[in-house]
Amino acid sequence: MTRFRKSSLVAGVTALALIIAAPADAQFGGIVYDPTNYAQNVLTAARSLQQINNQITQIQNQAQSLINQARNLANLPTSVLTNIQQDIDRTRALITQAQQIAYRVQDIDQVFSQRYPAGSLSGTSSGTLVSNAQTRWTDALAAYQDSLRTGATVTGNLDGTRDQSSALITASQGATGALQASQAGNQLLALQTRQLADLTAMVAAQSRAAAIQAARVAADEAQGREQTKRFLAPGAGYVPQSVSLFHD
Known part of the structure; x- marks a missing residue:
């Protein structure tokens, strides 16, 4: 469920960036606003967020694997x-x-x-x-x-x-x-x-x-x-x- 929400968020951000990219360049109070550049930055941030999420998932899998290995290496407490x-x-x-x-x-x-x-x-x-x-x-x-x-x-x-x-x-x-x-x-x-x-x-x-x-x-x-x-x-x-x- 968490992974689905993250994917939806990335998709929403990407769509918003594309919408924003439609108008021409504008200037507000001496500051030049470039929608295309802004959209590219948003897409880059979304991809970075997705990469971070993937890395977090890999770390979680590695941690679970280490826990399983530790269980497999645990000695039996009972000895006769x-x-x-x-x-x-x-x-x-x-x-x-x-x-x-x-x-x-x-x-x-x-x-x-x-x-x-x-x-x-x-x-x-x-x-x-x-x-x-x-x-x-x-x-x-x-x-x-x-x-x-x-x-x-x-x-x-x-x-x-x-x-x-x-x-x-x-x-x-x-x-x-x-x-x-x-x-x-x-x-x-x-x-x-x-x-x-x-x-x-x-x-x-x-x-x-x-x-x-x-x-x-x-x-x-x-x-x-x-x-x-x-x-x-x-x-x-x-x-x-x-x-x-x-x-x-």
């Missing part, structure tokens, strides 16, 4: 990255606290060579066989406990996941610029990554417990065969003896 990192650290701590058999390949190979041998047990003493069986039982029990602890920790993270996702969704919907929306999206991706990490830890703990139990069963079967073989070995196995239950 610290909480996400803390949740991941708790899950990682459970992995490093694994009992009996750790999650390191070196430790697994060493333990299996001692307590879960794949070869013959003929050269292993009876005392060592019994001790290894007891230790394998402890391994399985500890693995199940670790699995339960991991499950409890992952379940405890669900409340934090709900609060964090709610805060990020609210912040994303109220974002004033592209940067804030992008940062909210990145934090939501980080939250999903933490959920995947929890799921990975849970699956790893359950698989570890199942694998240790299966290895224990296989080792106990091998030990049972070896002990039965020794028990039935001629001359070196079991020798029956007379036992007196009553004494005179």
